[in-house]
Amino acid sequence: MDTIRLISPDHDHAKDIWAFRSEILENDADSEDQFAGCMSLDTCSSIEEWIRICELRSNKATCGEVGSQVPSDTYLAVRQSDDRIVGIIDLRHHIDHPILGTWGGHCGYSVRPSERGKGYGKEMLRLNIQNARKLGIGKMLVTCNADNLASEKTILANGGVFEKTIDVDGAQMKRYWITV
Template sequence: MHEYVIETDCLDIELVEPQIKYAEDIWNFRQKIINNDANSEDQFAGCGCLGKCNSVEEWIRICKLRNSEETCNEGGTTVPSDMYLAVRKSDDRIVGIIDLRHHIDHPILGTWGGHTGYSVRPSERRKGYAKEMLRLNIKNARALGIKKMLVTCDETNKASELTIISNGGIFEKSIEVEGTMIKRYWIDLKKVGEDG
């Protein structure tokens, strides 16, 4: 079992929309994920199409298209979503990327995709950033009017499971998706405190 160290600066992050000023860091983040998580099917969880885009500009354009019901189809999806960079305030560095789907009225999202996915920069893992990213994204979900969030993880991903549970996730059930067991958790936004 891994030991998880919570750093004192892990709360010093904010979620911001993708911006061109972070272009170099976004592309660096992308490369670190490619290098570190090459064998993971979920290597770009919560990052939209970052792994398939040829430039940061293309990714930002697609993220903006996906923000609304009217334009999300042009962005390659039928469910609108918001994308956020998790930026550490002390050095303005991206520590992770997280998305928020406006609803899960979709066969994949309603079954195992859920309302949100996230990836943490490999060098910043096991420091508590995913927990704080999800906590901040719960606030975004509440602002959108979402009452309950479905958040899922692979049965073997104990770090993600702890992140979900620490943010009020209640286990519903495990399901099998293409040979992988996925755990479904619900976060009741009426029961989770306003501060997360």
């Protein structure tokens, strides 16, 4: 696996963000979690709109303008060797919210289909744990569908401690805590 870094969405990566979006839509059409951690990338009509939404969501004073009650930061996981986006991950500043505190957790992430199985999800979460530490988050709730073994391995590799499985509208979700 090549080295990656997490950066805020920017216009320099606009074409690759849209290519990432297209790849997810094409390869994960049957997945309800296809855009986990990507905010509203699937419903935006332009990169400019999505970057603006990410900016507004990152601030407590403006996150409500885009329908969010909890501020969050969105990061592009960019491979350093070729500046290609390999994934997108977000970090919610807190989980004092009925959905986030139950099954949404502190973060969600999506790895580009052509880059899966290379360890990028594990590294994205590791780097995001460092971001959580900077925000003063002591423990992160990270969840995954019970049948998503790749995500479960990613969480466990980053120190996730299984708490329990819960039912969310007929789907089984596993809850893990990571000490930051």
